[in-house]
Amino acid sequence: MFFTASQIAETLRGEITGDGSVQLTGLAPAEHAREGELTFAENAAYFAAAELSKAAAILVAGPFVSASKVLIRVANARVALARVLPVFFPPEGHPQGIHPSAVIADSAEIDPTAHIGPHCVLGARVRVGARSVLMGGNDLRADCQLGEDVCLFPNVVLYRQTRLGHRVTIHAGAVIGSDGFGYVFDEGRHRKVLQLGNVVIHADVEIGANTAIDRGTLGSTVIGEGTKIDNLVHVAHNVVIGKHCLVMGQVGFAGSTTLGDYVIVASQSGIADHLKIGSQAVIGAKSGVMRDIAPGGRVLGAPAAPDKQAKRQMIAMQQLPELLHRMRALEKQVLELSARVGAGDASSPEALASGFLIPPHRNSQTWKAGGALRADDPAPSPSGEGWGEGNRGVT
Numbered sequence: 001m002f003f004t005a006s007q008i009a010e011t012l013r014g015e016i017t018g019d020g021s022v023q024l025t026g027l028a029p030a031e032h033a034r035e036g037e038l039t040f041a042e043n044a045a046y047f048a049a050a051e052l053s054k055a056a057a058i059l060v061a062g063p064f065v066s067a068s069k070v071l072i073r074v075a076n077a078r079v080a081l082a083r084v085l086p087v088f089f090p091p092e093g094h095p096q097g098i099h100p101s102a103v104i105a106d107s108a109e110i111d112p113t114a115h116i117g118p119h120c121v122l123g124a125r126v127r128v129g130a131r132s133v134l135m136g137g138n139d140l141r142a143d144c145q146l147g148e149d150v151c152l153f154p155n156v157v158l159y160r161q162t163r164l165g166h167r168v169t170i171h172a173g174a175v176i177g178s179d180g181f182g183y184v185f186d187e188g189r190h191r192k193v194l195q196l197g198n199v200v201i202h203a204d205v206e207i208g209a210n211t212a213i214d215r216g217t218l219g220s221t222v223i224g225e226g227t228k229i230d231n232l233v234h235v236a237h238n239v240v241i242g243k244h245c246l247v248m249g250q251v252g253f254a255g256s257t258t259l260g261d262y263v264i265v266a267s268q269s270g271i272a273d274h275l276k277i278g279s280q281a282v283i284g285a286k287s288g289v290m291r292d293i294a295p296g297g298r299v300l301g302a303p304a305a306p307d308k309q310a311k312r313q314m315i316a317m318q319q320l321p322e323l324l325h326r327m328r329a330l331e332k333q334v335l336e337l338s339a340r341v342g343a344g345d346a347s348s349p350e351a352l353a354s355g356f357l358i359p360p361h362r363n364s365q366t367w368k369a370g371g372a373l374r375a376d377d378p379a380p381s382p383s384g385e386g387w388g389e390g391n392r393g394v395t
Helices: 005-012 044-052 077-088 307-342
Strands: 015-017 039-041 057-060 070-073 176-177 183-186 191-192 198-201 210-215 220-225 298-300
Touching: 005 015, 005 057, 005 070, 005 077, 039 044, 039 077, 044 298, 176 198, 191 298, 198 210, 210 220, 298 307
Parallel strands: 039 057, 057 070, 176 210, 198 220
Antiparallel strands: 015 070, 183 191
């Protein structure tokens, strides 16, 4: 399969510089591109590499010029790359129908265009929408509902009453709708609180491998439209995640926390229960969030703090070893000075001259800026004369 450069430019709403009839047979990074392939460059360094490659055309954003390559100029090269990849690498197709090893309840409703792979189990009143794909080993308990163009990779499990919107993709090993971690302490033991709610996942959500999303205790755990969740994420009961959020690997949400829209949560962060995370908030990696975050807030660290404050704390922590070293050196000096003072008259000029910095006598002619009181300097009077504001440490 090949496309002309003009066809690709039209698909991407870009502009051609050079021969638009050049045939493009694939897409690859510059260092691996072969003759006839398209590559991309989002900055000068990538463009230089693309110029030296065997690629026939370069996908670019910006005022780049080439004497040897066809250029397809777009507003954003990375976005254009995401759009053109499915053109060259269309998704795997799955035949319509039900594999003979699948176990389907009589009351299940399966669209004739859907694909039910080997060893799937569909419980009572399950509904599967048009063109949806269950690749194999999927277990859908009673009353689950799948919209159109849903894709479940192998061994995804949906507990009862789970609802998936159109174009939801769930990767292998994920468990949706398992019991929330709800217990009360009663008469010396932990009594289970029945988890009677469900999980609702709206359209265009993608969920990574081995992620677990718990059902609500009484209501629903909700994942908003367009949200993307990475591998190994845990979402506890009654959490509500807004639209178009990004949740990265190994994040954990405790129960009943609410996220607004377009929130970003970086890897290995933990979010405590019953919190409100405002829209467009950003939570840095390895953060421990214990308090609400205002819309647009940016936090980092454990416990999480505003990112600028957290960064200052991190820099201070890096300076602690040197500060401790300096403090021990100062302690040693103080002990030495105390011993020398204790051996003599602590009130004498000689003792004062042993190293303690004190304001000089106003009339001293022997004071040097930044120096100490010398033994032949007259000491300040008990009344304080000589300590006035006119003393600036210079003669």
